[in-house]
Amino acid sequence: MNIVVCVKQVPDTATERKLRSDDKTLDREAADGVVNELDEYAVEEALRLKEAHGGEVTVLTMGPDKAADTIRKALAMGADKAVHVTDEALHGSDALSTSYAMAQTLKKIGFDLVILGSESTDARTGVLAAMLAERLGVPQLTLANKVDVAGSSITIQRVTDYGFDRVEATLPAVVSVVEKINEPRYPSFKGIMAAKKKPVAKFGLAEAEIAADQVGLGGAWSEVAEFAAAPPRAAGTVVKDEGDGGAKTAEFLAAKKFI
Amino acid sequence: MSEILVLVEHVDGEVKKVTLELLTLARSLGAPAAVWAGPGYSETARARLAEYGAEKVYVAGDQEIVDYVVVPKAELLAQLVAGKSPAAVLVAATAEGKEIAGRLAVKTDSGVLTDVVGLGAGFVADQSIFGGGVNVRSRVTKGTPIVAVRPNSTAPQAAAGAAEEEQVSVTLSDAARAARVVERVKQEKGARPELTEAAIVVSGGRGVGSAENFAIIEKLADSLGAAVGASRAATDAGWYPHQFQVGQTGKTVSPQLYIATGISGAIQHRAGMQTAKTIIAINKDSEAPIFELADFGVVGDLFQVVPQLTEEIEKRK
Numbered sequence: 358m359n360i361v362v363c364v365k366q367v368p369d370t371a372t373e374r375k376l377r378s379d380d381k382t383l384d385r386e387a388a389d390g391v392v393n394e395l396d397e398y399a400v401e402e403a404l405r406l407k408e409a410h411g412g413e414v415t416v417l418t419m420g421p422d423k424a425a426d427t428i429r430k431a432l433a434m435g436a437d438k439a440v441h442v443t444d445e446a447l448h449g450s451d452a453l454s455t456s457y458a459m460a461q462t463l464k465k466i467g468f469d470l471v472i473l474g475s476e477s478t479d480a481r482t483g484v485l486a487a488m489l490a491e492r493l494g495v496p497q498l499t500l501a502n503k504v505d506v507a508g509s510s511i512t513i514q515r516v517t518d519y520g521f522d523r524v525e526a527t528l529p530a531v532v533s534v535v536e537k538i539n540e541p542r543y544p545s546f547k548g549i550m551a552a553k554k555k556p557v558a559k560f561g562l563a564e565a566e567i568a569a570d571q572v573g574l575g576g577a578w579s580e581v582a583e584f585a586a587a588p589p590r591a592a593g594t595v596v597k598d599e600g601d602g603g604a605k606t607a608e609f610l611a612a613k614k615f616i
Numbered sequence: 617m618s619e620i621l622v623l624v625e626h627v628d629g630e631v632k633k634v635t636l637e638l639l640t641l642a643r644s645l646g647a648p649a650a651v652w653a654g655p656g657y658s659e660t661a662r663a664r665l666a667e668y669g670a671e672k673v674y675v676a677g678d679q680e681i682v683d684y685v686v687v688p689k690a691e692l693l694a695q696l697v698a699g700k701s702p703a704a705v706l707v708a709a710t711a712e713g714k715e716i717a718g719r720l721a722v723k724t725d726s727g728v729l730t731d732v733v734g735l736g737a738g739f740v741a742d743q744s745i746f747g748g749g750v751n752v753r754s755r756v757t758k759g760t761p762i763v764a765v766r767p768n769s770t771a772p773q774a775a776a777g778a779a780e781e782e783q784v785s786v787t788l789s790d791a792a793r794a795a796r797v798v799e800r801v802k803q804e805k806g807a808r809p810e811l812t813e814a815a816i817v818v819s820g821g822r823g824v825g826s827a828e829n830f831a832i833i834e835k836l837a838d839s840l841g842a843a844v845g846a847s848r849a850a851t852d853a854g855w856y857p858h859q860f861q862v863g864q865t866g867k868t869v870s871p872q873l874y875i876a877t878g879i880s881g882a883i884q885h886r887a888g889m890q891t892a893k894t895i896i897a898i899n900k901d902s903e904a905p906i907f908e909l910a911d912f913g914v915v916g917d918l919f920q921v922v923p924q925l926t927e928e929i930e931k932r933k
């Protein structure tokens with residue numbers, strides 16, 4: 358089975374995240390780049406499916422040069438090779454542009470299964486998997502907390518508000534996974550060493566047949582008009598419990614008309 | 617006035633609160649037209665939509681719409697966008713709502729904005745990003761604005777609308793039938809409101825100490841008609857199911873009131889609750905960062921404070 362796993366580099370939440378004042382895009386220099394945590398679950402699921410059914414795992418990342426670190430981490434976990442879509446022209450792409458560029462790349466490299474994280478921690482749009490399925494014309498099996506493949510049929514458990522739906526489809530397909538579907542492995546020393554020799558193909562617009570007018574700031578379908586740091590919350594009242602903490606909280610709730 | 621499509625969220629034939637919020641928001645920008653997808657439509661539902669200002673209700677009641685994942689709803693909306701040329705489409709920014717919005721955007725070659733908390737003239741949208749740290753104003757520049765609005769961001773206000781009903785039949789493509797729902801499994805739903813929709817959320821963290829102890833969190837929640845949430849420390853430990861996790865890798869909630877008990881307030885937790893209107897923290901460590909956010913905080917043992925609070929609330933009922 359030819360599995361492609363989409364991994365995004367995101368700014369570390371623990372550092373201060375900013376937008377750039379010039380073009381209002383994410384400031385990728387200001388914060389350390391880390392692997393989007395949910396994508397580690399996607400990589401793990403890809404590796405488990407490969408171990409069970411054979412085949413190959415390709416890492417797909419779209420992002421600037423420094424996103425190469427993220428690719429190495431996924432390769433160190435055990436993926437076989439990678440495709441890094443990188444081009445100045447992609448800077449400022451929104452979800453539609455990103456999904457377009459990634460769909461073009463996926464058409465080029467081929468796949469039986471594409472696995473994504475359910476959401477990125479920076480954009481938090483959670484739309485990419487659905488958009489890719491739409492653009493590629495393959496089944497959308499998203500928000501999975503369990504994935505089973507048997508021959509060419511695939512079943513997932515899709516997490517819902519009330520529990521889950523069992524969903525069936527035929528490969529090829531796009532899957533997104535939620536946290537806790539598995540326990541992502543740590544790269545071993547051997548894995549880290551091996552990752553250095555694994556092939557990483559760099560694709561620009563030309564290689565992936567991406568039309569320049571559909572991507573980047575100019576091609577995007579939406580724009581940030583303005584932004585500002587959120588005003589800090591006004592300081593509240595903190596009391597020490599002297600045996601009446603619950604009662605005092607109830608008074609606060611009553612004053613605020615919650616009770 | 618131009619029409620604004622509002623995709624109705626409904627369970628067991630009942631219109632969810634978030635839809636009333638969306639209708640209220642749509643009314644400020646145009647004529648709301650509710651879109652009912654799937655079975656369950658009734659006169660009661662129509663009356664509810666009318667009460668909150670729907671001028672029209674498009675009803676596509678086929679069972680097939682809910683037999684497949686996401687795509688039928690996106691195709692229904694795409695068909696209405698083509699036929700009715702609405703000024704915008706509003707959906708709830710739930711996990712599924714965002715997926716519908718994403719596919720609809722591709723289908724109609726339109727821009728999409730997710731997790732929107734406010735919408736003004738020209739469909740300029742307010743978004744709160746980076747866990748509430750930055751406020752952004754953005755807009756769609758191509759096609760019909762597709763806007764996924766975060767639950768609890770608008771107070772629903774009644775205002776009568778005509779709610780003129782129009783049956784629509786949707787022709788599903790083969791692609792729409794590609795991912796089939798073969799079974800729906802309902803788990804411990806209980807009587808509590810849905811986490812992202814709830815006006816009040818009571819959350820427990822590592823300080824709660826065990827799965828059994830979550831009963832005191834649930835009791836407090838029930839006294840307030842609230843949903844229960846949990847920190848990752850609590851879901852990781854298996855004390856509470858994962859779908860109730862609040863934070864960066866869990867759910868984002870924006871309730872009127874958020875009560876954090878035994879939660880330190882790590883940045884990843886704050887990312888999911890920072891935009892709550894009022895925050896209460898109960899924690900025995902006065903240095904816990906959650907107190908920086910709290911409108912009201914109690915430094916104390918949650919096993920003392922929470923039961924007393926529950927009792928006080930019950931007394932005042």
Ligand SMILES: Cc1cc2nc3c(=O)[nH]c(=O)nc-3n(C[C@H](O)[C@H](O)[C@H](O)COP(=O)(O)OP(=O)(O)OC[C@H]3O[C@@H](n4cnc5c(N)ncnc54)[C@H](O)[C@@H]3O)c2cc1C
Nearest residue numbers: 821822823847848849863864865866878879880884900918
């Ligand atoms: C990539 C990434 C993503 C993450 N995503 C999330 C997420 O989505 N959601 C999330 O919540 N976390 C997330 N985390 C984890 C986060 O960093 C914290 O570890 C977590 O939020 C801590 O949970 P906690 O506050 O319950 O536990 P702790 O930090 O251990 O805090 C427990 C608190 O309980 C208090 N306490 C203990 N006993 C009592 C008592 N009897 N009475 C009163 N107070 C008491 C203590 O004083 C302490 O402040 C993520 C981490 C990473 C790295």
Ligand SMILES: Nc1ncnc2c1ncn2[C@@H]1O[C@H](COP(=O)(O)O)[C@@H](O)[C@H]1O
Nearest residue numbers: 363364419473474476477482483484485
């Ligand atoms: N630039 C990117 N490169 C690779 N994968 C991505 C990229 N952006 C998003 N993804 C994938 O899409 C998922 C959802 O992202 P999002 O829709 O941005 O919340 C992520 O978890 C990744 O798996």
